[in-house]
Amino acid sequence: MDDQAREIGRRVRYWRLRRNLSRQHFADMVGRSVSWVDKVETGERALLRLPMLERVAEVLEVEPTVLADAPAARLAENCVDPVEVQAIRAALGRYPSLSANERPGPPPTVEQVRRQLEHVDHAWLSSHFRVVARHLPRLIGEAQLAEMTASLADQGRAGRALVVAYRLASSMLLKFERTDVAWLAADRAMHTALKREDTVALARATRSVARAMTDTGQRDEAIEVLIGMADRMRPELATREHELLSLYGMLLLPVSIAAAGKDDPALAFAMHQEATAAAVRIGPQHESHNTIFGPTNVALHRIAALVRLHEPGQALDHARGIQPTELGALPPERKVNYFLDTTTALAGVGRYQDAARALGEAEQVAPEEVRCRPLAHGLLRSLLSNTHGEPGRLVRQMADRAGVTV
Numbered sequence: 001m002d003d004q005a006r007e008i009g010r011r012v013r014y015w016r017l018r019r020n021l022s023r024q025h026f027a028d029m030v031g032r033s034v035s036w037v038d039k040v041e042t043g044e045r046a047l048l049r050l051p052m053l054e055r056v057a058e059v060l061e062v063e064p065t066v067l068a069d070a071p072a073a074r075l076a077e078n079c080v081d082p083v084e085v086q087a088i089r090a091a092l093g094r095y096p097s098l099s100a101n102e103r104p105g106p107p108p109t110v111e112q113v114r115r116q117l118e119h120v121d122h123a124w125l126s127s128h129f130r131v132v133a134r135h136l137p138r139l140i141g142e143a144q145l146a147e148m149t150a151s152l153a154d155q156g157r158a159g160r161a162l163v164v165a166y167r168l169a170s171s172m173l174l175k176f177e178r179t180d181v182a183w184l185a186a187d188r189a190m191h192t193a194l195k196r197e198d199t200v201a202l203a204r205a206t207r208s209v210a211r212a213m214t215d216t217g218q219r220d221e222a223i224e225v226l227i228g229m230a231d232r233m234r235p236e237l238a239t240r241e242h243e244l245l246s247l248y249g250m251l252l253l254p255v256s257i258a259a260a261g262k263d264d265p266a267l268a269f270a271m272h273q274e275a276t277a278a279a280v281r282i283g284p285q286h287e288s289h290n291t292i293f294g295p296t297n298v299a300l301h302r303i304a305a306l307v308r309l310h311e312p313g314q315a316l317d318h319a320r321g322i323q324p325t326e327l328g329a330l331p332p333e334r335k336v337n338y339f340l341d342t343t344t345a346l347a348g349v350g351r352y353q354d355a356a357r358a359l360g361e362a363e364q365v366a367p368e369e370v371r372c373r374p375l376a377h378g379l380l381r382s383l384l385s386n387t388h389g390e391p392g393r394l395v396r397q398m399a400d401r402a403g404v405t406v
Contacts, residue, residue: 002198006043008053010050011067013041013075015060019136031058075403079372080176084133089181090167091137092188096144107149108142110158117143118163124168125292125331127366132172140165147192159196163205170208177374181216186212199236203229203247209255218260226255242282246293249278253301260308268305272298292334296326300338307341312348315341332366339365343379347386356383356391363398371402 016026016037027037037044040056047053047067057064061083065072073337116139123131143158143165150158166189173182186208193201213222230251237244252275259267279295284320299322306315319342326334339362346355359379364372370376383395399405 005046009041009043080129080133087137091140107145110146113143113146113161125333127332130369160201162192163201167208183212214258219258222258226251249275251292256305260305272302274280304341312345315345336362336366336369351393352386356387356395377404
């Protein structure tokens, strides 16, 4: 058996499964038999003719090089690809209420959807974005159906689940700089929460809307909506502090980031101080509503704000106060954002070798963040031009894995 044929066959099988295609369906799409598919995937039959290779790649919605070239294959397999991003976008464009009767079987229960969303949310916090992309399009539809068919007693939980689905969609799309559709997902979350008048759902939806606004340059509007929601929550804290305080604090942190982005250090610092006070009231690391709110997360947001205020030296001074054990208690997605901020700060003071090492730590924690995320690609391009020796080799290796060139 030819090694190249076996490797191409493995890649064909990988992408067939990743596209959720059965052997029969794939065979029908290619115009071949199931036995032909089996032989290709095991390497018994080589895809030697270019037209057939191109046909298989077309059905799998990948470039032929992704099947034939090892470096291209590794890069594509490691990242969320455009087809999966488009699937999230398509899910947001469907309206189950207009075609609910076309779905076979009973609608999903709220508990079923909630458990699945919990799994996907954990994948998000772990920076396993391919897992999120694979399951989220289907889950958006199921969350919509569950919310539409929920009993009166379950409507509140169903609304919260749908907000989580939309929030995950918005966060994924923003991570990969699809800001126009991210705004749509966040807006859907807000309308769902407003329909239920649920403070928890509203706080989570507000964070998504504000982040989408910030990423599209609408920083004043983001600040207004966040402060408005915080003001709305404040009277409820007296009786629901244990339930709401972490969400309240997480409204203040993006205000500090948006304020920093519009060069308003006074507001950024004031929000940091108020968030710090909330974190002190809560105590050790808090995970209510998956906010991971606590003193460490507040400190990391202060560093992020200082980077955006073009104060890299101050950002690094604050970073020295973060203990490894405190950082280690955070999920990978949050840790990597810290490493990306410190990479930016170190480069900002000309410490390019240290910046390369910080980015290397980010890749060790969550490879997909560095190899696939546009923000990290920009940092890699900058470091490729400014590092030499051993740090330069580290950067070149990371850039190769990410498919980044100057």
